[in-house]
Amino acid sequence: MSDLSTRRLINVSNRLPVMLRRTPDDATGWRAEPTAGGLVSALTPVLRALGGEWIGWSGIVEEHATADVAQVLSALRDEMGFTLTPVAMTADQRDKFYLGFSNEVIWPLFHDLQSRANFAPSYFTAYEEVNRRFAAVIAQRASADDLIWIHDYHLINTAQELRSLGVTASLIFFLHIPFPQPDIFLKLPWREPILAGMLAYDLLGFQTVRDRDNFLACAQTLLGDTITLDSWEDLVIVTVQGCQVRLGVFPIGIDAAGFERGAATRAVTDLTRQLRTAVGGQQIILGVDRLDYTKGIEQRLEAFRNTLQRYPELRRRITLVQIAVPSRTDIPEYRMLKQRIEGLVGEINGELTHLGWVPIQYLCRSLPFTELLAHYRAADVALVTPLKDGMNLVAKEYCAAHLDHQGVLILSEFAGAAAQLGTHALTVNPYDIDGVADAIAQACQMPLIERVTRMTALRASVRREDVFWWADRVLRAGTLPAYHSVAPALDQEA
Numbered sequence: 001m002s003d004l005s006t007r008r009l010i011n012v013s014n015r016l017p018v019m020l021r022r023t024p025d026d027a028t029g030w031r032a033e034p035t036a037g038g039l040v041s042a043l044t045p046v047l048r049a050l051g052g053e054w055i056g057w058s059g060i061v062e063e064h065a066t067a068d069v070a071q072v073l074s075a076l077r078d079e080m081g082f083t084l085t086p087v088a089m090t091a092d093q094r095d096k097f098y099l100g101f102s103n104e105v106i107w108p109l110f111h112d113l114q115s116r117a118n119f120a121p122s123y124f125t126a127y128e129e130v131n132r133r134f135a136a137v138i139a140q141r142a143s144a145d146d147l148i149w150i151h152d153y154h155l156i157n158t159a160q161e162l163r164s165l166g167v168t169a170s171l172i173f174f175l176h177i178p179f180p181q182p183d184i185f186l187k188l189p190w191r192e193p194i195l196a197g198m199l200a201y202d203l204l205g206f207q208t209v210r211d212r213d214n215f216l217a218c219a220q221t222l223l224g225d226t227i228t229l230d231s232w233e234d235l236v237i238v239t240v241q242g243c244q245v246r247l248g249v250f251p252i253g254i255d256a257a258g259f260e261r262g263a264a265t266r267a268v269t270d271l272t273r274q275l276r277t278a279v280g281g282q283q284i285i286l287g288v289d290r291l292d293y294t295k296g297i298e299q300r301l302e303a304f305r306n307t308l309q310r311y312p313e314l315r316r317r318i319t320l321v322q323i324a325v326p327s328r329t330d331i332p333e334y335r336m337l338k339q340r341i342e343g344l345v346g347e348i349n350g351e352l353t354h355l356g357w358v359p360i361q362y363l364c365r366s367l368p369f370t371e372l373l374a375h376y377r378a379a380d381v382a383l384v385t386p387l388k389d390g391m392n393l394v395a396k397e398y399c400a401a402h403l404d405h406q407g408v409l410i411l412s413e414f415a416g417a418a419a420q421l422g423t424h425a426l427t428v429n430p431y432d433i434d435g436v437a438d439a440i441a442q443a444c445q446m447p448l449i450e451r452v453t454r455m456t457a458l459r460a461s462v463r464r465e466d467v468f469w470w471a472d473r474v475l476r477a478g479t480l481p482a483y484h485s486v487a488p489a490l491d492q493e494a
């Protein structure tokens with residue numbers, strides 16, 4: 001890992017890795033529950049290794065907060081291995097900043113699903129207000145030598161606010177979701193302030209070359225020849241009005257060794273055996289997702305139905321286990337999606353269930369980690385078919401947990417993970433129902449030697465490019481000397 005011995009890491013994301021909830025038996029107390037989602041799964045082991053501070057929202061709106069919230073969080077320091085500092089927001093700000101601008105505007109738009117975006121003008125005002133609140137807390141906590149690492153689309157404008165408060169520390173931003181092409185980005189009514197917000201950072205990290213190049217194309221379209229580009233190390237240097245921003249491609253990984261260790265425990269091994277016994281000799285096909293329309297769950301269910309219709313020999317020989325973790329349930333679009341998925345599962349099971357064989361097992365809840373690992377280990381095939389995804393950690397977790405090297409990964413070509421894993425996974429276009437159905441049939445009938453060859457290569461890639469490798473590359477790029485201080489020497493060398 002990068003040497004941060006002389007610098008403190010301040011990590012900032014919309015949510016803290018734990019959310020506070022009222023204890024049911026004591027209306028005045030709080031209990032901390034782990035936050036769901038890829039950002040927290042990936043970053044928690046990094047912060048545990050590096051120490052430092054994590055700033056974010058505690059999940060409680062200001063109207064319900066009590067004076068002891070900060071103390072409850074600070075008491076978790078020893079258990080977590082880093083300090084937790086809350087940022088407050090009101091219920092109205094939560095609705096307009098988090099549910100509104102972040103998740104009804106940026107989230108659909110950046111996943112190329114512009115028709116799902118709700119461009120309500122009041123959302124952006126709340127977005128600016130909350131970014132200002134984050135900046136105020138960071139400015140209070142940070143000193144000039146700290147490294148401030150801000151995550152994801154909720155906090156694009158925080159760097160500008162920090163600079164206007166006089167903060168001079170290095171500012172890194174990592175975008176966990178995709179960045180869209182100009183045709184899509186230009187539809188955003190607030191495209192200029194969002195672009196300017198990103199350009200106020202010292203380093204911008206993207207998951208894939210596709211996302212970095214889309215960002216560059218948008219910057220060039222909107223700013224024309226007022227920007228110039230250079231390349232240095234593995235970075236692109238963008239100069240705008242005398243200010244320089246570095247752009248890097250850093251595909252996020254997982255704590256692969258941690259997943260391997262977890263999957264090898266006695267508890268997981270026993271549960272894996274139970275899951276396998278429960279399905280008899282059938283093959284298990286597994287889907288694991290936050291319940292989100294970008295994850296392509298409906299299209300996947302249609303593809304599974306199509307497999308059973310076009311490959312009748314696979315009936316009673318395969319079962320789809322779909323785990324859907326409820327997410328953003330305050331947004332109507334997400335509640336409607338849940339109903340549509342439940343309807344579709346019922347329809348397919350109603351149509352195809354036969355003599356005790358039920359084609360789809362659907363679990364709509366978050367599983368404890370041990371059970372999640374057992375599902376990964378037990379599954380013969382993982383079906384990871386998002387319509388678009390920044391990376392998709394489930395694809396990597398499945399490989400790391402698959403200790404017997406025999407699983408097959410079916411992976412959407414629109415997941416960022418396809419750039420690293422696409423050669424050895426079966427890649428599919430998630431919109432192509434026949435194509436995904438054919439891949440399911442191919443995976444179920446794949447010879448053992450081919451399964452093992454592919455999975456061995458996938459596991460090696462996931463282990464080599466893990467989350468510590470990722471954090472190291474980001475932090476190194478964030479702590480390089482300023483490009484303008486080394487550029488003259490580079491010119492002389494050339």
Ligand code: GDG
Binds near residue numbers: 037041042289366391
């Ligand atoms: C965003 C980007 C990017 C899922 N079910 C359970 C459970 N999970 C955990 C998985 C995994 C995480 O949730 C989901 O991560 P993803 O990467 O698949 O998706 P997002 O939440 O959308 O994450 C994504 C990521 O940020 C990181 O940059 O890859 O593209 O959208 O870690 O394990 N965990 C438990 N029980 C479950 O039932 N315990």
